[in-house]
Amino acid sequence: MSESTCPIARGVSCVGDAWSILVLRDAAMGITRFDEIRKSLGIAPTILTKRLASLVEDGLLERRRYSERPPRDEYLLTDAGRDFLPVLVMIGAWGQKHRGGGRLARYVDAETGKPIRAKLVDAETGAEIGTRPFKIIEPD
Amino acid sequence: MSESTCPIARGVSCVGDAWSILVLRDAAMGITRFDEIRKSLGIAPTILTKRLASLVEDGLLERRRYSERPPRDEYLLTDAGRDFLPVLVMIGAWGQKHRGGGRLARYVDAETGKPIRAKLVDAETGAEIGTRPFKIIEPD
Numbered sequence: 001m002s003e004s005t006c007p008i009a010r011g012v013s014c015v016g017d018a019w020s021i022l023v024l025r026d027a028a029m030g031i032t033r034f035d036e037i038r039k040s041l042g043i044a045p046t047i048l049t050k051r052l053a054s055l056v057e058d059g060l061l062e063r064r065r066y067s068e069r070p071p072r073d074e075y076l077l078t079d080a081g082r083d084f085l086p087v088l089v090m091i092g093a094w095g096q097k098h099r100g101g102g103r104l105a106r107y108v109d110a111e112t113g114k115p116i117r118a119k120l121v122d123a124e125t126g127a128e129i130g131t132r133p134f135k136i137i138e139p140d
Numbered sequence: 141m142s143e144s145t146c147p148i149a150r151g152v153s154c155v156g157d158a159w160s161i162l163v164l165r166d167a168a169m170g171i172t173r174f175d176e177i178r179k180s181l182g183i184a185p186t187i188l189t190k191r192l193a194s195l196v197e198d199g200l201l202e203r204r205r206y207s208e209r210p211p212r213d214e215y216l217l218t219d220a221g222r223d224f225l226p227v228l229v230m231i232g233a234w235g236q237k238h239r240g241g242g243r244l245a246r247y248v249d250a251e252t253g254k255p256i257r258a259k260l261v262d263a264e265t266g267a268e269i270g271t272r273p274f275k276i277i278e279p280d
Binding site: 005006007008009010011012013014015016017018019021022025029059080082083084085086087088089090091092093094095096097098099100103104105106107108109110111112114115116117118119120121122123124125129130132133134135136137138139 | 145146147148149150151152153154155156157158161162165169199220222223224225226227228229230231232233234235236237238239240243244245246247248249250251252254255256257258259260261262263264265269270272273274275276277278279
């Protein structure tokens with residue numbers, strides 16, 4: 001999929017599985033150490049090791065040693081990883097709207113305390129994405 | 141994951157794999173029939189069958205019979221499926237920025253012909269998401 005002309009296919013070839021997405025979510029919230037992530041996700045260590053390695057290889061996370069004895073690493077978002085956060089926010093907005101039953105965490109503006117309502121707009125026209133027709137132009 | 145308080149975790153429990161995301165992308169572009177999707181994705185029929193069934197079960201696609209003889213179904217986006225499109229757009233924006241090399245399809249406004257630049261804002265403050273600190277409030 002990574003050789004596709006489609007930017008969506010290229011994106012999902014890096015982060016197209018649930019665990020990778022949740023690892024990035026944790027990293028954004030400051031959960032960056034192996035054991036913390038493992039506990040937060042309830043994920044098998046072998047699977048987490050693989051996911052972290054592939055996120056590092058794809059340039060979304062950076063490994064940093066925080067203890068020499070015993071050797072311990074943490075995983076920090078790179079610029080490319082941080083640029084993925086709006087994807088998480090949109091997934092969260094969808095989850096809130098369509099899977100919002102029961103006990104649910106809320107995202108609020110830290111200063112105003114008001115709930116964040118994510119809206120995707122075209123920076124060019126200011127129109128909400130989906131309200132105007134768009135076309136996909138394949139490369140020559 | 142679907143019982144998590146986190147709306148992101150609930151979202152990825154429905155669409156946390158690359159094939160499901162690409163099936164939704166195809167549906168958004170009018171590629172809705174089994175054989176068309178299979179060809180577009182180069183996916184094994186058994187895997188596609190599973191993914192379609194789970195997207196129908198999760199309420200993102202709706203199955204509709206378009207031919208009785210031979211029996212043939214197509215898969216259309218539901219409202220919940222359409223609401224997922226901004227996620228795809230954000231993944232595409234990420235792919236364009238961070239995996240943009242070589243031949244790449246472009247998304248343009250159908251009327252103005254200008255490239256679409258997706259930007260995620262808070263509908264409340266109008267600020268771009270990520271430029272203001274936010275908090276996650278866990279349910280009581």
